Amino acid sequence: MARLITLVESGDRALSEIAAELGPDSVKAVVVGITGSPGVGKSTTTNELVKALRRTGKRVGVLAVDPSSPFTGGAILGDRVRMQDHATDPGVYIRSMSSRGHLGGLAAATPAAARVLAGAGCDYVLVETVGVGQAEVEIASLADTTLVLLAPGMGDAIQAVKAGILEIADIFVVNKSDRDGADATVRDIQGMIALGASEREPGQWRPRVLKTSAAKGEGIDAVVEALEDHRRWLEQSGELDKRRQHRAAAEIEALALGELRARFTELPGEDLQTLAVEVAEGRLDPYAASMRLLEQIS
Amino acid sequence: MARLITLVESGDRALSEIAAELGPDSVKAVVVGITGSPGVGKSTTTNELVKALRRTGKRVGVLAVDPSSPFTGGAILGDRVRMQDHATDPGVYIRSMSSRGHLGGLAAATPAAARVLAGAGCDYVLVETVGVGQAEVEIASLADTTLVLLAPGMGDAIQAVKAGILEIADIFVVNKSDRDGADATVRDIQGMIALGASEREPGQWRPRVLKTSAAKGEGIDAVVEALEDHRRWLEQSGELDKRRQHRAAAEIEALALGELRARFTELPGEDLQTLAVEVAEGRLDPYAASMRLLEQIS
Numbered sequence: 001m002a003r004l005i006t007l008v009e010s011g012d013r014a015l016s017e018i019a020a021e022l023g024p025d026s027v028k029a030v031v032v033g034i035t036g037s038p039g040v041g042k043s044t045t046t047n048e049l050v051k052a053l054r055r056t057g058k059r060v061g062v063l064a065v066d067p068s069s070p071f072t073g074g075a076i077l078g079d080r081v082r083m084q085d086h087a088t089d090p091g092v093y094i095r096s097m098s099s100r101g102h103l104g105g106l107a108a109a110t111p112a113a114a115r116v117l118a119g120a121g122c123d124y125v126l127v128e129t130v131g132v133g134q135a136e137v138e139i140a141s142l143a144d145t146t147l148v149l150l151a152p153g154m155g156d157a158i159q160a161v162k163a164g165i166l167e168i169a170d171i172f173v174v175n176k177s178d179r180d181g182a183d184a185t186v187r188d189i190q191g192m193i194a195l196g197a198s199e200r201e202p203g204q205w206r207p208r209v210l211k212t213s214a215a216k217g218e219g220i221d222a223v224v225e226a227l228e229d230h231r232r233w234l235e236q237s238g239e240l241d242k243r244r245q246h247r248a249a250a251e252i253e254a255l256a257l258g259e260l261r262a263r264f265t266e267l268p269g270e271d272l273q274t275l276a277v278e279v280a281e282g283r284l285d286p287y288a289a290s291m292r293l294l295e296q297i298s
Numbered sequence: 299m300a301r302l303i304t305l306v307e308s309g310d311r312a313l314s315e316i317a318a319e320l321g322p323d324s325v326k327a328v329v330v331g332i333t334g335s336p337g338v339g340k341s342t343t344t345n346e347l348v349k350a351l352r353r354t355g356k357r358v359g360v361l362a363v364d365p366s367s368p369f370t371g372g373a374i375l376g377d378r379v380r381m382q383d384h385a386t387d388p389g390v391y392i393r394s395m396s397s398r399g400h401l402g403g404l405a406a407a408t409p410a411a412a413r414v415l416a417g418a419g420c421d422y423v424l425v426e427t428v429g430v431g432q433a434e435v436e437i438a439s440l441a442d443t444t445l446v447l448l449a450p451g452m453g454d455a456i457q458a459v460k461a462g463i464l465e466i467a468d469i470f471v472v473n474k475s476d477r478d479g480a481d482a483t484v485r486d487i488q489g490m491i492a493l494g495a496s497e498r499e500p501g502q503w504r505p506r507v508l509k510t511s512a513a514k515g516e517g518i519d520a521v522v523e524a525l526e527d528h529r530r531w532l533e534q535s536g537e538l539d540k541r542r543q544h545r546a547a548a549e550i551e552a553l554a555l556g557e558l559r560a561r562f563t564e565l566p567g568e569d570l571q572t573l574a575v576e577v578a579e580g581r582l583d584p585y586a587a588s589m590r591l592l593e594q595i596s
Contacts, residue, residue, distance in 0.1 A: 024580035037335060112584070241578065248584065249574035253562060255588035257555050264551060276547035280539065282322035286410070286546065290553035298596050 004116045005095055022119040027244065029061070029118035030231055031111075033143030035129045040151040041175040045214040045223075046128045050092055052224045053124055061117030061125040062094040065110060093117060108254035111142060111247055124227075142247040144240060145230045147171045147223070150189070152181035169207050171226050177211035177219065186211060205233050260297065267296050302414045303393055320417040325542065327359070327416035328529055329409075331441030333427045338449040339473040343512040343521075344426045348390055350522045351422055359415030359423040360392040363408060391415060406552035409440060409545055422525075440545040442538060443528045445469045445521070448487070450479035467505050469524045475509035475517065484509060503531050558595065565594050 004018065034049075036042055046062060053060050086092040097110055114125045127143060148169035174185050189209050200206065208226045212219035234240040264272045270292055278284035302316065332347075334340050344360060351358050384390040395408055412423045425441060446467035472483050487507050498504065506524045510517035532538040562570045568590055576582035 022580075022583070027578065027580040108584070244578040245571070245574045248577035248587075249570050251584045252573055252577060252587045252591060253559065253570060255584055256562070256591045257558065259588065259592060260555065260558060261551065264554070272547050272551060273543070275550055276543045279546035279550060280325065280542040282320075282325040285320070286406070286549045286553055289546075289550045290557065293550060293554045294557060 005113045026115040026119040029122045029125045031125045031143045033146040036149030040149045048214045048220045052220045058123040059091045061122040063127045064096045065129045111251045151176045152179045172209045303411045324413040324417040327423045329423045329441045331444040334447030338447045346512045346518045350518045356421040357389045359420040361425045362394045363427045409549045449474045450477045470507045
């Protein structure tokens with residue numbers, strides 16, 4: 001499995017054959033996106049969720065998405081280290097993901113790795129993303145269920161709106177619930193959900209707001225229950241198919257665009273770098289430059 | 299100017315003509331990226347920097363990049379509201395940016411708007427990005443100078459490394475310096491810069507670490523000095539040309555890929571949506587699907 005995911009990360013062309021082999025099994029796992037600002041306790045919460053899901057006999061895969069530096073490709077091992085609780089459990093597979101060298105970036109590498117885990121029998125794939133930037137929001141939004149973690153005092157409800165996470169959250173978890181301000185944060189989020197209630201059509205999912213103290217293992221079972229409720233709603237409402245098609249579209253597009261980006265740097269005529277020099281000096285406008293680039297590949 | 303930037307945001311094709319008109323003037327401003335986690339005081343600091351730059355007679359443009367929700371396209375007006383200090387100053391132009399509907403997203407819309415501001419005579423364009431996700435890091439990295447804001451207790455130095463901001467920062471600003479832990483945060487960052495010192499070649503820029511209390515207007519002049527020092531280094535080292543070529547390449551590429559994304563959804567044969575349904579059901583693998591997509595456009 002580790003070797004397969006390494007292949008997935010590298011974007012090796014042989015992947016097409018592997019992907020074809022996986023077939024319908026590869027879409028069976030529930031993919032849960034877990035996102036939130038740095039420091040809210042994502043890794044600890046993920047760790048506790050793994051334990052709780054294992055208690056119910058589920059097989060679990062974890063993909064810790066590491067937006068590796070655009071400059072050095074450096075990756076931090078923190079998540080891997082903290083997950084050692086499960087090192088000897090064959091029902092748990094944990095992996096830090098890196099987009100390094102992948103043609104389609106994390107948007108393609110993450111679902112591909114999730115497919116490998118599903119094909120290998122995982123019931124749940126937890127995708128932990130660092131940060132709340134747009135790229136991470138997008139990755140989380142490609143999950144079947146998106147869990148947004150907040151912590152009291154880490155930034156108020158307005159910041160959550162700013163980061164665009166309100167619309168994508170199926171379940172809000174206010175972690176570190178023993179800290180001052182936890183109840184206020186819960187109320188803020190509930191208030192914002194209530195504000196959005198009039199826009200929700202009947203039968204739509206109303207986001208849940210839960211409190212946990214992951215470090216003490218408190219409140220985790222309620223999160224698992226909410227995950228299961230959401231899964232049932234996804235299946236009954238037809239939303240599961242929609243989300244999976246959305247995810248597949250994003251993945252196909254990311255792969256196609258990644259392939260094209262690679263081609264842009266290998267053009268025999270005016271490649272991207274040549275055009276960039278002209279634009280940087282103000283001799284050519286970028287719109288005209290992009291058209292020249294496209295003429296050469298189509 | 300407002301109408302031009304609206305055109306830029308909408309990705310209107312008429313832009314090519316406007317961009318061509320702007321010519322060499324459009325690349326003269328220094329673009330300063332300002333990034334950091336939600337809540338570190340980016341808007342307040344930007345506001346104070348505008349004041350300080352105005353005191354030295356510079357014309358200043360501000361682009362507040364709002365990663366509008368991928369789902370509703372909603373934008374928050376907070377930044378615009380807080381910038382009312384400058385509403386009557388003709389030497390300051392402030393604008394919230396949205397990627398809504400722009401073909402190349404923020405990666406193309408932001409430099410295009412910066413070019414409009416430069417063409418209109420701005421000496422400095424400050425690009426304030428929300429969050430520290432990969433997309434924001436990328437936008438910041440397209441600046442001539444990147445300023446990373448931190449606040450004591452908002453997350454330690456390790457979180458900064460995790461978010462990939464250490465490699466892109468030219469100037470670190472520890473804001474809210476009157477809070478506990480400010481000196482510890484400064485030491486952590488300086489420690490990490492020292493660790494990286496052996497990898498820096500002679501003549502490379504060593505990131506500065508400064509303390510501010512933007513709400514009190516303290517420490518801002520030192521930031522302006524650091525910006526000016528960095529600008530001189532950029533010009534003397536030849537790095538300015540390199541960064542601008544990098545920015546131009548990213549912009550051209552984003553425009554080209556945006557155009558291709560639009561084409562993917564309009565294919566007469568198997569468009570993206572049709573292929574996504576097959577992939578979602580496990581009947582087709584995404585690699586094969588991406589190749590089918592590409593065959594149709596090239």
